[in-house]
Amino acid sequence: MRVKVQLFARLREIAGHDACECEVPAGASIADVWRALCARHASLEPFGRTVSCALNEDFARMSAPVREGDAVAFLPPVSGGARVN
Amino acid sequence: MRVKVQLFARLREIAGHDACECEVPAGASIADVWRALCARHASLEPFGRTVSCALNEDFARMSAPVREGDAVAFLPPVSGGARVN
Amino acid sequence: MSVGRLAVTRDALALEPLIAALEREAQARGEGCGAVCTFVGVVRKTHAGRPVRHLEYEAFEPLALRAFEAIAGEISAQWPGSTAAIHHRIGRLEPGQSSVLVVAAAAHRDEAFQVCRYAIERVKQIAPIWKHEFFEDGDAWVEGALCAPDDEDARREARARACA
């Protein structure tokens, strides 16, 4: 089945595009979508440890199952963890 | 010698005026001015424990000496000590 | 209400209308707020000593609004009767321009300060908004922690920063 993928910020720059589609088997999770994406863009792989995700415009876990036509977004870390003080 | 006296807020209301003059002996302190004032307005006396003061428009202690023509101000408590939370 | 409480926008941010809206809301609801605490994030001229030419903020807008709604919900649960507004600007920003506004209104100042601080900490922790800094001699994405709205450690930390 096909799902839509959105990429932001550094991930978008590395992939060279902000949206694409991925083909994943029935029963796949968001983590499987990420792996399919990394198969296409090997340079994304190191970001797997810090990536978070959304499913159809809501926060989701990487373990969440996806369905045909779902929109999956991958999010690099946000600034909040940085300790400036 | 004579000093000018300014009163504020509740003290002003109790005295019925915001300014007056007091006669005090040479070498008097602000505390002596307060006592002279209370001799004229007995109803001010209970406020002696919580009053603070200024001398010539700067914060001062009740023990500070005054001189002819000085301006002494007596200040009731301000709101900051109130614990609303 | 003419000004939405939660927004991601490309327009310049304005504080007074947002404060006025929260005050009107508090007046309409009951005794009115007695304390308003606000936070404004401003683009600095330098970062770690390097002169900043400009910034670009990028957001996943619908998810950022969901994050703001989640933060507002956390605040209502922890500080009943208080309200918060969050406006984040995106796009290109120059030094001196405001990137984010938080307004917190409550009956008393203790609560207003806590709500405001909690809100900005949570915005930095979970809103999918990324900062791209452009220097004279290069650029850098500012990345801190994993964006995890349900992470209890992060919430605890935000609460600790908010409550003395």
Add this chain to the structure above:
Amino acid sequence: MSVGRLAVTRDALALEPLIAALEREAQARGEGCGAVCTFVGVVRKTHAGRPVRHLEYEAFEPLALRAFEAIAGEISAQWPGSTAAIHHRIGRLEPGQSSVLVVAAAAHRDEAFQVCRYAIERVKQIAPIWKHEFFEDGDAWVEGALCAPDDEDARREARARACA
């Protein structure tokens, strides 16, 4: 600078010009502030359940300005590089109107929140400004603690409230 940082005034208070003035000052001085925290005190409709008709604030104006200067000095000593502005309104105020503004500008948000909180705590502790509440059925002066600018316990308490 067109807006004085410290003021006691009978006019309506305005936040944006004060923030703009502090930001311009920070820009002129160096890297500019990255964080602005503000506090607005607003007249509430009720006090301890009693409807408030209006308030009267009375000040010993020259001494209030000296108190504000003392607070600004304490802040410069404890938080170098930060700046604070304090505007207090006096005279008759209606519910919903602002009685006091504090604006604190600093490089980072931690400091901006601390400076703002410290400033408002100190204003309440030492500024010779008295609040007279008028209710439907009477009136009352709001009096708390002795006005003692050198009292170290009070300063410690203000610092404790400011610094988590």
